[in-house]
Amino acid sequence: MEKERVYIGGQAVIEGVMMRGPEKIATAVRTPDGKITIQCDSVHSLTQRFPILQKRFLRGSIALGEAVVYGMKSLSFAARVVGEEEEEEESSLGMIGVIGCSIIAAIVFFLLIPTYVAHLLLGSGTSPVALNIVEGFLRLVVFLIYIRGISYTAGMQRxxxxxxxxxxxxxxxxxxxxxxxxxxxxxSRLHPRCGTSFLLIVMIISIFVFAFLGWPNLVIRVLSRILLMPLVAGISYEIIRYAIDTSQGWVKILTKPGLWLQHETTREPHPDQIEVAIAALQAVRPSE
Structure with missing residues (x-):
């Protein structure tokens, strides 16, 4: 009987790496004195408590939501280890603030600005489908500019x-x-299951999903896109899973844009950084 494939996912944090396995999640961070400290917790996924959420097109939105939650916790832990945050209570409040600001920034840059510019460029007499498609492409452009921009910041290089x-x-x-x-x-430092690839596919799929929503008032437009994001995430997740699991070469083309984008979001690591990533994965790998 063929052994079920086990997926390990991860995320880079400040001076460290978070890895998530089927049962545990671990964040390994290089401390200022050169040691490696690890925080390891059990995974409590909604898909384990509610098996229906493991169904296709549902599991993707759950995976995205949990990745954000676990990712923020790992970032907070890493910040405390390297001395950028002092107290855990202050860290929790800070994390809430960061999440709130991130949501507001996402709405402004990925929803309000694209929809305003699309209307400005095409005018009110344009087909709603055309307006939505242009809005979607503008959202993709904003995303790519953002990725390109942060790649030049000194703090992001490590x-x-x-x-x-x-x-x-x-x-x-x-x-x-x-x-x-x-x-x-x-x-290779490029991986088809990377979150960067997932976000790029989300941006592309959203163009097609939102194209036929009409062009109602601004509030309805923003709310409709927010409410449909779980569907977009679900479709994107299944596309990536299928492209990875299939042996058909033409399907794997779907992963190419994400791999291209990872040239911006990854760099060749140093041996001491690899040691940290190994420590994180060793902490979550399933027992043989």
């Missing part, structure tokens, strides 16, 4: 190096090789 270490380590695990620095170094 995060992108840890991002590369995360991908290389996962590739090594999936190849069945021993998790050593030497083995990890020879693998």
């Amino acid at each position: 995060v992108f190096e840890y991002h590369g270490a995360e991908h290389k380590t996962i590739w090594t695990y999936e190849a069945g090789e021993a998790l050593t620095v030497e083995n990890v170094q020879k693998h």
Whole structure:
């Protein structure tokens, strides 16, 4: 009987890497004195408590929501370890503030600005379908500009190096090789299951889903897009899973744009960064 494939996911954080397995999630961070500290917790997924959420087109939105929650917790832990946050209570309040500001910024930059510019460019007499398509492409452009912009910031360079270490380590695990620095170094820093790829597919799929929603007033437009994001996330998730699992070469083309974008969001890691990624994955890998 063929063994069920186990997926390991991850995320780069400040001076570290978070890895998530089927049962545990671990964040490994390099401390200022050069040691590696690890925070490990059990995974409590909604899909385990409510099996219906494991159904196709439902599991994608759950995966996205949980990735955001676990990701913010890991970022907060990493910030405390490297000394950017002092107290856990203050960290929790800060995390709430960051989430709130992120939601507001996302609505402004990915919803309000594209819809305003699309209307400005095409005018009120244009077909709603055309307006929605242009709005979608503008949203994609804003996303790509954002990714390009942060890639130039000094603070993100090391995060992108840890991002590369995360991908290389996962590739090594999936190849069945021993998790050593030497083995990890020879693998690609690009991975088709990366969150960057997922977000890019979300942007593309949203163009088609939102195209036929008409062009109601601004409030309805914004609310309709927010309410339909779980559907968009679900479709995007299934496309990526299918493209990865299938052996048909033409289907794998679907992963190419995301891999291209990862040239912006990953960098070749240093050996000490790979050690951190290995420590995180070792903490969550399933028992043989």
